[in-house]
Amino acid sequence: MPKTPASVAEHQARVAGLVGIMPVRVLPIAECLGLVLAEDLVAPIPLPPFDNSAMDGYAVRASDVVEAPVTLPVAQDIPAGMTEVAPLEAGTAHRIMTGAPMPAGADAVVQVEHTDGGTDRVLLRTAVEAGTHVRRAADDVAVGALVLRAGRVLGPAQLALAGALGFGGLPVRRRPRVLVLSTGSELVGPGEPLLPGQIYESNGLMLATGVREAGGEAELLRFVPDDVAAFHAAIEPHLGEVDLVLTSGGVSAGAYEVVKDAFTGRGVEFLKVAMQPGGPQGAGRYQGVAVVTLPGNPVSAQVSFEVFVRPALLASMGFAAVERRTARARISTAITSPAGRTQFRRGAYDAESGEVVTPVGGPGSHLLSALAVANCLIEVPEDTTELAAGDLVTIRYLE
Numbered sequence: 001m002p003k004t005p006a007s008v009a010e011h012q013a014r015v016a017g018l019v020g021i022m023p024v025r026v027l028p029i030a031e032c033l034g035l036v037l038a039e040d041l042v043a044p045i046p047l048p049p050f051d052n053s054a055m056d057g058y059a060v061r062a063s064d065v066v067e068a069p070v071t072l073p074v075a076q077d078i079p080a081g082m083t084e085v086a087p088l089e090a091g092t093a094h095r096i097m098t099g100a101p102m103p104a105g106a107d108a109v110v111q112v113e114h115t116d117g118g119t120d121r122v123l124l125r126t127a128v129e130a131g132t133h134v135r136r137a138a139d140d141v142a143v144g145a146l147v148l149r150a151g152r153v154l155g156p157a158q159l160a161l162a163g164a165l166g167f168g169g170l171p172v173r174r175r176p177r178v179l180v181l182s183t184g185s186e187l188v189g190p191g192e193p194l195l196p197g198q199i200y201e202s203n204g205l206m207l208a209t210g211v212r213e214a215g216g217e218a219e220l221l222r223f224v225p226d227d228v229a230a231f232h233a234a235i236e237p238h239l240g241e242v243d244l245v246l247t248s249g250g251v252s253a254g255a256y257e258v259v260k261d262a263f264t265g266r267g268v269e270f271l272k273v274a275m276q277p278g279g280p281q282g283a284g285r286y287q288g289v290a291v292v293t294l295p296g297n298p299v300s301a302q303v304s305f306e307v308f309v310r311p312a313l314l315a316s317m318g319f320a321a322v323e324r325r326t327a328r329a330r331i332s333t334a335i336t337s338p339a340g341r342t343q344f345r346r347g348a349y350d351a352e353s354g355e356v357v358t359p360v361g362g363p364g365s366h367l368l369s370a371l372a373v374a375n376c377l378i379e380v381p382e383d384t385t386e387l388a389a390g391d392l393v394t395i396r397y398l399e
């Protein structure tokens, strides 16, 4: 008797458990884009680090310019980056640039537009109050302040803040390394002639780029023929370097199921999941390395990646949100779905035109062109076998 199929949720949990969580590494800051900060970040210095001018102009004592217009001798020029600045004597001005340190004794800046721009003496046309155009040390960040919490996804603004605080590297969960390979003696590469019975490979490309899009590192192996020895020879040299081996094809019931034959009895379990497409699945550990085997039909492989692998990769990097956004929508036409299986149909959803989702292509898992124009998956629950036009469904964005 065939075993009862696993539910989608059960297999999701199995795959997530296998991939696990990546170790924390301090990576150079420029390599941290899109990664998750693993520890709270505390400011080692204040920001700004020193009182500085917000304008190009003249640093003065406000009390010297109460009777504007007034002319003062210019005692010093202070470009940004000057590290030793003489104090400002009463009755004098220092020419100062934006970002340059305020001299001791100065408490305001007259912007150059309100002066004659003089270099020996300067005519200041407007009075200023103490504090005008001065950016105080620690205005933005105090020493010891918690500036970014662990779990924060690092985008350009977060990296800029860390950079401004002097960090050269940040503690992040590193990217999972994934070995992607496709199996099938019918597969050929671009530029090769297509003989009858052959097809151009597409799953490996889709999965490797999907891994990268999710934030992982992917090594795409040239596809291997339906030969167990060739399969082992292809993956073995890489096992020490990867966190996950991700295959497509060779897992169903045929006579040449290379992935199944290579892994059966060696730590990988092959099972049916109650979904369509993506029924035949496999997962386990081979020589200590996590293995997930996806079915070969292109749409099955991609839907399986979306449902099982992408969330597991994101979780492994410490992301709290690992699922795609979902929405409720009305389906534009009637569809049917197999009993006892969650069906994922490809859909085109437009929130602005009345929250309607239109199925694209049929349920066939070879219909790659429909997948390529879809922007969502329509999720039909296990116990639903028919949907009428206008029924409410859940959609998962694909982008």
Ligand SMILES: Nc1nc2c(c(=O)[nH]1)N[C@H]1C(S)=C(S)[C@@H](COP(=O)(O)OP(=O)(O)OC[C@H]3O[C@@H](n4cnc5c(N)ncnc54)[C@H](O)[C@@H]3O)O[C@H]1N2
Residues within 6 Å of the ligand: 182, 183, 184, 186, 187, 199, 200, 201, 202, 203, 204, 223, 248, 249, 250, 251, 252, 253, 254, 257, 277, 278, 279, 280, 294, 295, 296, 297, 298, 300, 365
């Ligand atoms: N007797 C049964 N036959 C099949 C069953 C079943 O339960 N009993 N399940 C069907 C379902 S559902 C799926 S899905 C597929 C899964 O098959 P495999 O994982 O073994 O995949 P293959 O047979 O290797 O290939 C299926 C299909 O996809 C094409 N393919 C494979 N790899 C690639 C690739 N890298 N790039 C592009 N296209 C690829 C391949 O040529 C086949 O057309 O099994 C059903 N059969």
Ligand code: MOO
Residues within 6 Å of the ligand: 275, 276, 277, 278, 279, 280, 295, 297, 300, 301, 365
């Ligand atoms: O489950 Mo297969 O994945 O329907 O085509």
